[in-house]
Amino acid sequence: MFGFELLKTDGKARVGRIATPHGEARTPLFIPVGTAGAVKGVTPDQLRAAGVEMVLANTYHLMLRPGAETAAKLGGIHGIMGWAGPVLTDSGGYQVFSLAHLRKIDDDGVTFRSHLDGAEVRLTAERAIEIQRAFGADVIMQLDECPHGKAAKEHVARAVRRSAEWARRCADAWAAASRLSAAGGHQALFGIQQGGVWPDLRRQSAESIVALDLPGYAVGGLSVGEGHDAMCAVLDDIDALLPREKPRYAMGVGEPRDLLAAVMRGIDMFDCVLPTRNGRNAQVFTFDGRCRLRNARWADDPEPIEDGCDCYACRNFSRGTLRHLFMAGEMLAATLATIHNLRFFTRLMEAVRSAIESGRLAAAAAEIIQRLDAGQDEEDQPPAQMR
Amino acid sequence: MFGFELLKTDGKARVGRIATPHGEARTPLFIPVGTAGAVKGVTPDQLRAAGVEMVLANTYHLMLRPGAETAAKLGGIHGIMGWAGPVLTDSGGYQVFSLAHLRKIDDDGVTFRSHLDGAEVRLTAERAIEIQRAFGADVIMQLDECPHGKAAKEHVARAVRRSAEWARRCADAWAAASRLSAAGGHQALFGIQQGGVWPDLRRQSAESIVALDLPGYAVGGLSVGEGHDAMCAVLDDIDALLPREKPRYAMGVGEPRDLLAAVMRGIDMFDCVLPTRNGRNAQVFTFDGRCRLRNARWADDPEPIEDGCDCYACRNFSRGTLRHLFMAGEMLAATLATIHNLRFFTRLMEAVRSAIESGRLAAAAAEIIQRLDAGQDEEDQPPAQMR
Numbered sequence: 001m002f003g004f005e006l007l008k009t010d011g012k013a014r015v016g017r018i019a020t021p022h023g024e025a026r027t028p029l030f031i032p033v034g035t036a037g038a039v040k041g042v043t044p045d046q047l048r049a050a051g052v053e054m055v056l057a058n059t060y061h062l063m064l065r066p067g068a069e070t071a072a073k074l075g076g077i078h079g080i081m082g083w084a085g086p087v088l089t090d091s092g093g094y095q096v097f098s099l100a101h102l103r104k105i106d107d108d109g110v111t112f113r114s115h116l117d118g119a120e121v122r123l124t125a126e127r128a129i130e131i132q133r134a135f136g137a138d139v140i141m142q143l144d145e146c147p148h149g150k151a152a153k154e155h156v157a158r159a160v161r162r163s164a165e166w167a168r169r170c171a172d173a174w175a176a177a178s179r180l181s182a183a184g185g186h187q188a189l190f191g192i193q194q195g196g197v198w199p200d201l202r203r204q205s206a207e208s209i210v211a212l213d214l215p216g217y218a219v220g221g222l223s224v225g226e227g228h229d230a231m232c233a234v235l236d237d238i239d240a241l242l243p244r245e246k247p248r249y250a251m252g253v254g255e256p257r258d259l260l261a262a263v264m265r266g267i268d269m270f271d272c273v274l275p276t277r278n279g280r281n282a283q284v285f286t287f288d289g290r291c292r293l294r295n296a297r298w299a300d301d302p303e304p305i306e307d308g309c310d311c312y313a314c315r316n317f318s319r320g321t322l323r324h325l326f327m328a329g330e331m332l333a334a335t336l337a338t339i340h341n342l343r344f345f346t347r348l349m350e351a352v353r354s355a356i357e358s359g360r361l362a363a364a365a366a367e368i369i370q371r372l373d374a375g376q377d378e379e380d381q382p383p384a385q386m387r
Numbered sequence: 388m389f390g391f392e393l394l395k396t397d398g399k400a401r402v403g404r405i406a407t408p409h410g411e412a413r414t415p416l417f418i419p420v421g422t423a424g425a426v427k428g429v430t431p432d433q434l435r436a437a438g439v440e441m442v443l444a445n446t447y448h449l450m451l452r453p454g455a456e457t458a459a460k461l462g463g464i465h466g467i468m469g470w471a472g473p474v475l476t477d478s479g480g481y482q483v484f485s486l487a488h489l490r491k492i493d494d495d496g497v498t499f500r501s502h503l504d505g506a507e508v509r510l511t512a513e514r515a516i517e518i519q520r521a522f523g524a525d526v527i528m529q530l531d532e533c534p535h536g537k538a539a540k541e542h543v544a545r546a547v548r549r550s551a552e553w554a555r556r557c558a559d560a561w562a563a564a565s566r567l568s569a570a571g572g573h574q575a576l577f578g579i580q581q582g583g584v585w586p587d588l589r590r591q592s593a594e595s596i597v598a599l600d601l602p603g604y605a606v607g608g609l610s611v612g613e614g615h616d617a618m619c620a621v622l623d624d625i626d627a628l629l630p631r632e633k634p635r636y637a638m639g640v641g642e643p644r645d646l647l648a649a650v651m652r653g654i655d656m657f658d659c660v661l662p663t664r665n666g667r668n669a670q671v672f673t674f675d676g677r678c679r680l681r682n683a684r685w686a687d688d689p690e691p692i693e694d695g696c697d698c699y700a701c702r703n704f705s706r707g708t709l710r711h712l713f714m715a716g717e718m719l720a721a722t723l724a725t726i727h728n729l730r731f732f733t734r735l736m737e738a739v740r741s742a743i744e745s746g747r748l749a750a751a752a753a754e755i756i757q758r759l760d761a762g763q764d765e766e767d768q769p770p771a772q773m774r
Contacts, residue, residue, distance in 0.1 A: 043723070
């Protein structure tokens with residue numbers, strides 16, 4: 001069964017442990033994204049070796065292909081991913097808004113055309129739960145509406161109202177399913193707070209989902225273009241708005257500095273495509289900033305990506321070799337850079353947990369950010385934030 | 388230092404052991420191809436786990452990118468591949484003839500334009516040895532000229548004369564290098580027999596390279612369009628033409644049935660792109676024939692690729708999941724299919740060695756071929772042989 005244990009705090013920051021039917025995960029926790037059922041370019045063994053303790057899969061992609069029914073026949077999301085550890089699925093809503101064509105949203109749900117074949121698909125609160133039950137992830141998410149970071153307040157307010165109503169309907173469907181089946185009972189439903197950058201909307205949204213007494217709570221609508229400072233302002237209120245005994249999940253966050261800022265404000269869980277997407281594009285993260293492996297300066301370099309990194313790539317390959325493999329178009333290059341980046345994010349979480357345990361997170365975070373900034377190449381400025 | 392030990396024979400077939408400065412490899416031995424310094428899609432750890440004991444890299448690709456000088460700075464071919472075990476490099480000649488533009492061959496060597504940037508490059512016997520010394524592989528190959536399988540006899544006869552002369556010059560350069568450097572002395576130079584399908588040319592070619600008393604001998608000009616029966620006819624004479632105490636290597640072979648036929652005629656080593664290239668294209672090998680994983684029949688199939696296979700893919704993924712990952716364009720699909728195919732080829736070699744050790748190779752090979760044929764889908768006929 002799902003559970004969350006709070007082990008240590010340092011200010012608002014927390015070290016904890018999530019228990020699921022597929023094993024435990026330590027928080028603060030970074031969750032890599034396995035969009036279509038695979039964390040791109042790496043095997044489950046490589047994920048485990050990189051210190052990954054939970055993975056995310058996207059309901060939108062998987063409901064369109066292979067479909068919930070086929071997924072269930074293949075052992076659900078754990079069978080599809082070949083991953084025996086904890087899995088989280090989102091509701092599908094976010095990708096409907098960012099990827100699908102001709103979407104029509106109403107108070108009852110959203111109708112859209114698949115980006116794969118144009119087929120019309122309907123997603124409602126109840127259907128989002130039904131699909132996620134078929135996938136069988138350990139943590140499932142309510143259907144929500146996530147407006148863009150620049151959306152007008154009235155648009156965001158409507159999304160908050162809809163998301164609150166969908167949360168209630170998801171909770172009802174989830175409770176009914178939990179009564180009906182053991183599998184349902186093993187899944188933990190998280191509610192999602194929306195509200196953009198408006199404190200009153202964020203408060204209203206939090207109150208409506210907290211009233212449902214769900215196993216966990218997510219903060220949605222971050223890393224959608226609002227910027228680091230606006231994100232911090234939203235997160236400043238989170239510790240007061242969400243119950244302390246439940247895990248808190250900042251969806252789509254993010255950049256190393258965003259992770260640190262969020263942890264210091266009481267967030268426990270994160271997911272982001274940065275380590276995998278950037279790895280495939282030859283950009284690797286280090287504690288001394290980012291590095292683009294295609295750069296000619298690495299051509300003859302026999303050193304690993306990062307001194308002191310224990311990842312498979314750093315133990316076996318030099319920057320020179322990795323550059324060669326990227327220039328030659330070898331998929332192995334993407335795999336190795338992804339492994340390193342995943343390990344960077346899990347090492348960052350290890351450093352954060354260790355700092356919280358010794359009560360010095362603020363100082364440790366400042367040191368980490370200073371090193372990241374000092375090492376940042378001019379060409380290596382962060383791209384627009386992505387979820 | 389390089390060595391070859393003959394452990395057991397069964398008719399002309401042999402079980403042996405190759406010793407190199409980077410460890411041992413058991414023969415009959417299948418060697419996967421790491422064209423540009425990577426066996427496409429898999430890490431060295433995954434190679435090792437699939438039972439691979441030696442890998443091949445292509446001098447042509449690596450001399451053009453990253454270049455011999457850069458490779459040397461990056462730890463040579465072992466550093467580039469991240470592979471601590473035995474490595475074999477070819478001379479570059481074969482790809483010059485198959486990939487390069489505007490090649491001009493003369494008795495002294497070949498001039499060609501790089502397929503990457505059009506730069507003019509000259510490759511001679513001495514240069515082939517010099518480049519392979521910089522790469523530092525455990526087994527290196529003489530420069531040879533490999534005519535197409537349909538080439539006229541007079542063309543093949545000229546290629547035999549040239550290859551013999553280049554073998555002598557490679558041997559001289561190799562001997563001089565071995566005197567000069569410890570690294571040179573640890574590399575084993577193999578001569579290459581050419582001669583197409585003409586027994587007199589094959590004999591003439593064998594005699595000229597055997598006279599050089601090299602550490603090993605390869606049979607070139609196979610799997611270049613001559614067909615299975617013509618290949619067998621060439622190999623029928625090999626045991627008499629090449630010294631029994633030296634390893635024998637059939638370059639670019641091949642199909643499972645070709646491997647069995649070659650082993651029964653006294654061949655010890657093979658390389659081929661089939662497991663990797665076909666794996667990337669969703670075609671997997673099993674002892675019951677091939678299987679195309681994109682086929683809709685596998686959509687809901689919860690079984691592994693092959694019952695009884697101990698590869699990572701079969702232990703963790705179903706055919707249904709693999710089909711999904713191929714349809715979704717996930718690179719993980721290519722990695723997993725490649726791992727399975729590599730394991731199929733190493734399991735085939737294990738079965739062959741075990742059969743030779745118990746003196747029943749002929750019967751075992753017949754059984755294996757019967758199963759392969761019985762399980763072969765109509766759509767799954769072997770494509771044109773490839774090297």
